Amino acid sequence: MKPATSLRLLLLMAAFVLATLPAARAAESGKRVVTVGGDVTEIVFALGEGERVVGRDTTSTFPPEAGRVPDVGYMRQLGAEGVLSLRPDVVIASAGAGPAEVLKQIESAGVRVVRVPDPHSVDGLIQKVTAIADALDAKAAGAALTAKLQQDLTKARSEVAGMPGHPRVLFIITAGSGPPMAAGTGTAADALIKLAGGENVFAAHTGYKPISLEAAAAASPEAIGLMDQTLREMGGVDAVASNAALRLTPAAKEKRIFGREGSYLLSFGPRLPQALSDFAHAIREKAAEKGAL
C-alpha cells in the first residue's frame, strides 16, 4: 500500500468516526442520570459519563465535579418528587439507598431505577462497574474500566501478599457523644481489613456496634483506623494514643493510629486499589512516618 493511500484511508476513517460521534452523543444526551451512593457516582464519573449526571446524593463527594449538580439529600432519606424534579431517565442507586417506598414511587412515575448490589469485595466492585456500565449503555467503557481495575487490584493484592504479618486492627467509624462505634463482621471496614491481610479485633460482632474504650483496649489492637472526621473529633493521633483506656494498646505505643476519608477508604469504588495498598501500609507502619493529621 502506497503511503498516500494509507493516509487517505486514515483520513477517511477519522472523518467517519468524527461524523458518527455527535450522533452517538446526541442519543446519549437524552439520558439524564441521578446517582445515589458515593461509589455509584464515582463509578459513573470513572466511566466518563459524568456529564450525564443531573443529580447526586449527599454521600457523593468524589470526584469534585459531582458537587456541581443538585444534591437530592441523604441516600437513605430520598424524596420522590425531588428526584423526579430533575427529570431523570434512570436513577442508579446503591443497595443501601432508600426508603424503598420512595424508590418504588419513582419507578411508578415511569423512571427506571437500577439497584446496584454492594457486597464489599473485589468481585463486588467489578460487578458494580459492569451493572452501572450496562445501565448507562456504556459497555465498552465498562469493559475498559473493569480490565484496568482488575489489573490494579491484582497488583495491589500481590503487594499486600508480600507484606509481613497479620496485624490486629480496630476500625472506629464515629465517636460523637456516646461510645465510639466499631466496625464488626459484614462491614466494608471488616472486608478491607481482611483484604489488607489484617485481623479485625471486633469480628465477634455484626455490623457497626458501640464499643467501650476499655473493651477496645482489652482487644489489644496493633493498629487503630478511623474516619478522618472521627480522628479530628477525638483530637488527633496523639490524643487517641494518650487516651486513658487505649494508652496501653500496642497500637497506641507504636502510634499506629490513622485517619482516612470515609468514601475513599470504605466505598469499594474505583479508588479501591489505592485504598487497599494505602490501608495495608497504614496498619503496619507508624502513623508518624505517614504524617497523618
Next chain:
Amino acid sequence: MTSAAIDVTARIRDMRAAQIRTRRLFLVCLAGGLCVASLAALVIGAVPIPLGDVFGSLSPFHDAEGQYGEIVQSIRMPRLVLGLCVGAVLGLSGAALQGLFRNPLADPGIIGVSSGAALGVAFVIVLGNAVMPGALAIAGPFALPVAAFGGGIAALLGVYTLSRRAGALSGSSLILAGIAINAIAGAALGYLSFASTDEQLRQVTFWTLGSLGRTNWASLIPAAIAMIAASVLLLRLAPVLNVYLLGEREAEHLGVNAGRLKNQVIMLSALGAGAAVAVSGIIGFVGLAAPHIVRLFAGADHRVVLPGSALLGALLLVSADLIARTAVAPAELPVGILTSALGGPFFLWLLGRYRRELL
C-alpha cells in the same frame, strides 16, 4: 320581673350570641386556611406542574398517561391525605387527653403514647420474625399499625395506672409517669437498635424521626380508616368532656360515667396516635400545641376545642410538610423540625400575650 333583671338576661344572651359567633368565625377561618393549605400542597412541589394539569389529573375523566398524573395521584395526593389525617388525629387526641387528665402538658408525645407506639413498631420489625415466624407475612400491611396501637395503648395504660396509684389523677404524677414510660420505651428502642441488622436499624430510625414521604395508597388506607374512626368518635365526646371539666365527682353527679369516658378517651387516643405513628413515625408538638392555640383564641369549650384542634393540627402538619418538601428541593427536610419551628414561636407569642389570663 323587673326591667333591670330582663336587661341583665338580655345582655347575657347577647354576650353568648357574640361568643358563639366568634367561635364559629374562628372555626370557619381554620377550615378556610386548611383548604388553602391543602390546595397549595397539591399544586406546589419540586416538580413544576401547570395548574390545569394538577386538576386535570384529579378528574375522573383524565387519561392516566404521563408523569404529571402519576406525581399528583401517587405522590402528592396520598401525602396530603396522610398529613390531614395525622395532623387532625394528633391535635384531637392531644385536646382530649388534656381535657381528660385536666393537665395542659398532656399530649400523645409527652405521656408516652408515641414512643410506646414506636416501640411496638420497632419490636415487630426487629424481633417479629424471630418470635412469630410467618406472622408478619400474614398480617401484611396491618402488622405495623396493629403493633403501634398495641404499644400506644400499653404506654397509655401504664401512665394511667402509675399516675392513678400515686394519688389524684392529675398534676405532676401524670407527667412524671409519662417521663418514666418515655425513658423505658427509649431504653427498649435503644436496645432494639443495638440488636438490629443495618436494614432493620434503618427502618426503626425512620419511625423515631417521622416523615410523610413514604406513603402509598395501600399502606395509607387501613391507617386512614383507623385515624378517621378515632377522630369521629373523639369529636362526639366533646359534651361529656365539658361536664368532666367540672371535676370527676361533679361529673358523676351530673350523670357522666367517668370510668367509661376515661376508657373511651384512652382507647381512641391510642388507636388514633398509634395509627399515625405506624404510617408517619413520631411527629411531635402538633398534639401539644394545637389545643392550646385553639383554647387561647376560642376558650375551653370542648365543642370548639376538639374540632378546632383537629383543623389546626391538620393545617400545621400540611403546611409544615409543604415547606419540608420544597425548601431544600430536590432534597427534603424532616417534617418534625418544621412542625416545631412553625408552631413553637407562635405558641410562645400566644403565651406571652395571654400570660395574665393564664396565670
